[in-house]
Amino acid sequence: MSFEQLGLSSSILKAVSEQGYLEPTPIQVQAIPVILAGKDVMGGAQTGTGKTASFVLPMLQRFEVYANSSMSPAKHPVRAVILTPTRELAMQVHESVKIYGKYSQLRSTVIYGGVNIESQVEAVRAGIEILVATPGRLLDHVHQKNLMFSKVELLILDEADRMLDMGFMPDLKLIIQLLPAQRQNLMFSATFSDEIKNLAGKILREPVLIEVAKRNSVSELITHVVYPVEAKKKQFALIQLIKQQNLQQVLVFTRTKLGADRLARFLIQQSITCAAIHGDRNQLQRTQALADFKQNTIRILVATDVAARGLDIEELTHVINFELPNNPEDYVHRIGRTGRAGSKGHAISLVSKDEETLLSNIEKLLGIKVSVDHMSENVISRSSNSSYEKSLLVKDRKEGKKPRQESKQHRNPKISVGVNARRTAVAKTGKCEDPLFTQPYVSKYPDLVSVTAMDGLGRKPVQRRFPERALPALFTSFHKRSD
Numbered sequence: 001m002s003f004e005q006l007g008l009s010s011s012i013l014k015a016v017s018e019q020g021y022l023e024p025t026p027i028q029v030q031a032i033p034v035i036l037a038g039k040d041v042m043g044g045a046q047t048g049t050g051k052t053a054s055f056v057l058p059m060l061q062r063f064e065v066y067a068n069s070s071m072s073p074a075k076h077p078v079r080a081v082i083l084t085p086t087r088e089l090a091m092q093v094h095e096s097v098k099i100y101g102k103y104s105q106l107r108s109t110v111i112y113g114g115v116n117i118e119s120q121v122e123a124v125r126a127g128i129e130i131l132v133a134t135p136g137r138l139l140d141h142v143h144q145k146n147l148m149f150s151k152v153e154l155l156i157l158d159e160a161d162r163m164l165d166m167g168f169m170p171d172l173k174l175i176i177q178l179l180p181a182q183r184q185n186l187m188f189s190a191t192f193s194d195e196i197k198n199l200a201g202k203i204l205r206e207p208v209l210i211e212v213a214k215r216n217s218v219s220e221l222i223t224h225v226v227y228p229v230e231a232k233k234k235q236f237a238l239i240q241l242i243k244q245q246n247l248q249q250v251l252v253f254t255r256t257k258l259g260a261d262r263l264a265r266f267l268i269q270q271s272i273t274c275a276a277i278h279g280d281r282n283q284l285q286r287t288q289a290l291a292d293f294k295q296n297t298i299r300i301l302v303a304t305d306v307a308a309r310g311l312d313i314e315e316l317t318h319v320i321n322f323e324l325p326n327n328p329e330d331y332v333h334r335i336g337r338t339g340r341a342g343s344k345g346h347a348i349s350l351v352s353k354d355e356e357t358l359l360s361n362i363e364k365l366l367g368i369k370v371s372v373d374h375m376s377e378n379v380i381s382r383s384s385n386s387s388y389e390k391s392l393l394v395k396d397r398k399e400g401k402k403p404r405q406e407s408k409q410h411r412n413p414k415i416s417v418g419v420n421a422r423r424t425a426v427a428k429t430g431k432c433e434d435p436l437f438t439q440p441y442v443s444k445y446p447d448l449v450s451v452t453a454m455d456g457l458g459r460k461p462v463q464r465r466f467p468e469r470a471l472p473a474l475f476t477s478f479h480k481r482s483d
């Protein structure tokens with residue numbers, strides 16, 4: 001089956017072919033003709049199946065008749081409302097609308113919370129045919145009388161299951177009451193709980209059920225591996241995985257916002273570029289983190305379930321569950337970020353003893369037994385000793401405490417005897433076998449006896465005196481910094 005055979009217009013076909021899509025995905029093959037025929041649809045499709053195009057393409061086609069270049073807002077009433085549970089998904093869906101509607105004169109905009117409403121008012125009031133929105137912000141605009149829905153012909157609920165999980169049901173009810181009764185409705189959900197069926201029963205009229213993957217199933221292109229790890233050693237296990245497998249772009253899930261921040265801080269301390277996204281980060285921070293991750297400026301994106309909802313990251317190969325989700329259906333959503341559009345994906349989970357029940361719930365839902373791999377306990381301990389103990393030593397030193405027992409590694413003289421210790425030794429004895437210390441220091445400024453430089457913390461100026469006698473080579477850097 002080709003896109004041409006689906007009956008799409010030449011401008012849409014042109015935009016699609018510019019995306020490099022060779023043929024429609026199964027959900028597109030099934031949904032596009034049904035939506036073009038004006039029927040309601042209940043789409044059971046996981047993310048990564050091409051479901052966004054499956055509703056955006058026929059929507060654009062359907063409203064092509066209304067496209068016009070008039071500047072009057074009255075000539076651009078809202079025709080379609082697409083609701084998504086999160087801002088990120090809203091932005092992504094809107095991005096798709098813009099991409100596939102590149103050659104259309106239909107206007108669209110996206111509205112979501114977390115940003116100043118004023119910045120959205122102008123676009124909304126200018127008139128738009130297609131509105132992508134999160135429910136709460138849509139209602140804010142309704143209350144401000146920025147939006148009118150009397151001409152709406154199409155309602156699309158994307159990731160409806162998540163909307164229910166996030167408690168959007170009351171907002172959805174309000175929004176539906178604002179829409180004309182006569183309209184087409186499309187509802188997409190990765191999972192099919194009883195609540196979803198209930199919602200579908202209320203909104204959809206004689207819907208065509210389209211399911212492209214087994215219920216609650218995940219792509220066969222994704223491999224699942226579990227590593228049993230003690231909770232307190234997970235951070236080090238994660239570092240090992242990243243380093244050993246040389247992972248360059250990984251989405252890591254934590255259960256809480258606090259946990260996401262804590263893990264991101266730890267990874268940064270370990271010199272792994274990383275950012276965290278969760279509900280407490282403002283929209284700018286979230287957008288920036290996502291952009292950096294997509295452009296490979298950062299290696300790891302730590303996310304909570306809500307923030308990562310609907311993220312579409314091209315060719316993301318690895319998702320790591322730092323903690324398993326409480327709700328097994330969230331596992332489906334999490335790992336749905338990888339293995340998209342025909343690419344292979346890997347879902348790795350670090351599972352501690354107290355998460356075993358969560359794991360078996362996930363296995364029950366997916367109908368698979370996840371394979372278990374073991375990380376060498378030595379490797380985890382070694383990495384934990386080196387970085388963790390070092391940080392404890394630094395903390396002790398700062399707090400003026402007597403250092404606790406060091407690990408063998410820290411007793412290694414090469415590490416514990418630092419430059420300062422060597423300097424003291426050389427200054428005391430005037431002798432050193434280390435070649436670095438045996439070259440005399442030659443000052444570039446022989447006449448200078450002292451300079452004013454900032455103290456070590458860069459806070460206040462201090463007077464540094466130059467020593468009168470030649471010093472070993474390693475002292476060079478000290479003086480260089482001073483002048």
Ligand code: AMP
Pocket residue numbers: 020021022023024025028046047048049050051052053312314340341
């Ligand atoms: P979605 O399931 O809508 O989140 O789409 C996942 C990814 O599949 C997106 O990056 C789309 O650009 C891509 N995609 C959508 N339709 C096709 C297609 N027919 N062929 C190849 N890739 C596609």
